[in-house]
Amino acid sequence: MKKKTNRMTKTVICLTIDQEEEYLNKMCAHGWKPVKIMLGLWFTFEKCEPGEYIVRVTTGIDPKGRKASRERRERMIEFLTDSGAEIVPEINVDAKTRIYAVRPARLGKFEINTDIDALIADYTARRRYHIAAVIFTFLFFVFGLVNGICMAVLLRTPEGSGSVPHGAYIEFATAALLLVIFVCLLVPIPSYTRKIRKLREKRQIEE
Amino acid sequence: MNESKGALTEAVYYILISLYTPLHGYGVIQNVEKLSGGRVKLGAGTLYGAINTLLTRGWIVECGESGERKKEYIITQSGRRAVLDEIDRLQELLDNGRRVVSETTQTQENE
Known part of the structure; x- marks a missing residue:
C-alpha cells in the first residue's frame, strides 16, 4: 500500500512573480504550504490546514533593477520574520532576486507594501x-x-x-x-x- | 538641506518620530500602529524602503543591536530638522484650512 505523505513536490513554470504568488496562495488555500523552492521550478509543499497561511513574494532587487545588497536583503528578511512570517528556503543559481514569505492567516491581513x-x-x-x-x-x-x-x-x-x-x-x-x-x-x-x-x-x- | 523642505509621507513621518528613541524594525512597526491608534499599519516592504532611504539621506543611523541581536535605529540631527519642518508645514496646512473653512462658514451664516 502506498504510504500517505505529508509532502509533495510539483514542477510549475511561473513566468511572473504575480503568477507565482497567485499559485502559491492557491496551494495554501488547498492546504499545502510551500517549504522549499528549487530553481524556481520545483516547489515542495507540506500539508497544512486549508487557508492556514498567506504567501507573499517580494523582489530582492531594488527599483533601479540592481540586486539588493546582502545587508539590505537581510534587513528585509528581518522585518518580515519579525512580523510573524517565515522565509521559504530557495535553492537556485542566483537565489537573491526573490523572497518568499509565508505567514499564518490568523495574524491578519498580510501586505508587504502598505504605501x-x-x-x-x-x-x-x-x-x-x-x-x-x-x-x-x-x-x-x-x-x-x-x-x-x-x-x-x-x-x-x-x-x-x-x-x-x-x-x-x-x-x-x-x-x-x-x-x-x-x-x-x-x-x-x-x-x-x-x-x-x-x-x-x-x-x-x-x- | 533642500530635501527636508518637501512634504514627508505619512509612513516616513511616523517612522522618524518613532525613532526619537532607539528601536528595531518591528519596534517601529508596533510604535507606528500605537501612535496612530491602529490606523497606520506599516508593511515590511514599506518599512524596508523607508529605512533604506532614511539611512541614505542620513536622517537616521544604526545605533547598535537590541537584546535579540536586531539592528536598532535612531534619528539624527538632520532627521530632527526634517521632522520640525514637517510639523511647521502641517501646522500651516491646519491653520490655513481652519481659517478658510471658518471664514466661509461665517460668511454663509451671515447671508
Whole structure:
C-alpha cells in the first residue's frame, strides 16, 4: 500500500512573480504550504490546514533593477520574520532576486507594501526584472537562431542527400523555446507600466 | 538641506518620530500602529524602503543591536530638522484650512 505523505513536490513554470504568488496562495488555500523552492521550478509543499497561511513574494532587487545588497536583503528578511512570517528556503543559481514569505492567516491581513511609494518601487523592480530577462532571452534567441542557420548552411553535407545536421535542428528548437519564453516575459511589462502609472496618478492626490 | 523642505509621507513621518528613541524594525512597526491608534499599519516592504532611504539621506543611523541581536535605529540631527519642518508645514496646512473653512462658514451664516 502506498504510504500517505505529508509532502509533495510539483514542477510549475511561473513566468511572473504575480503568477507565482497567485499559485502559491492557491496551494495554501488547498492546504499545502510551500517549504522549499528549487530553481524556481520545483516547489515542495507540506500539508497544512486549508487557508492556514498567506504567501507573499517580494523582489530582492531594488527599483533601479540592481540586486539588493546582502545587508539590505537581510534587513528585509528581518522585518518580515519579525512580523510573524517565515522565509521559504530557495535553492537556485542566483537565489537573491526573490523572497518568499509565508505567514499564518490568523495574524491578519498580510501586505508587504502598505504605501504607494513602496508599491511603485516594487512594481518598478518587477518591471525592470522582466525587461532584463527579456533582453537576455532575446539575445540567446538570436544567438541560437544564427547558430542554427550557420550550421544548416555551412555544415550541410555537400554530397549525397545534402541533409541539415541534427545540431541545427537542436539550435532551432532551442531558439523556438526561447522565443516562447521571450513572449511570455514580455507580456506582463505593459501591465506593470499601467499599474505604475495609475499609482503615480493616485499619489498626486493621496499618499 | 533642500530635501527636508518637501512634504514627508505619512509612513516616513511616523517612522522618524518613532525613532526619537532607539528601536528595531518591528519596534517601529508596533510604535507606528500605537501612535496612530491602529490606523497606520506599516508593511515590511514599506518599512524596508523607508529605512533604506532614511539611512541614505542620513536622517537616521544604526545605533547598535537590541537584546535579540536586531539592528536598532535612531534619528539624527538632520532627521530632527526634517521632522520640525514637517510639523511647521502641517501646522500651516491646519491653520490655513481652519481659517478658510471658518471664514466661509461665517460668511454663509451671515447671508
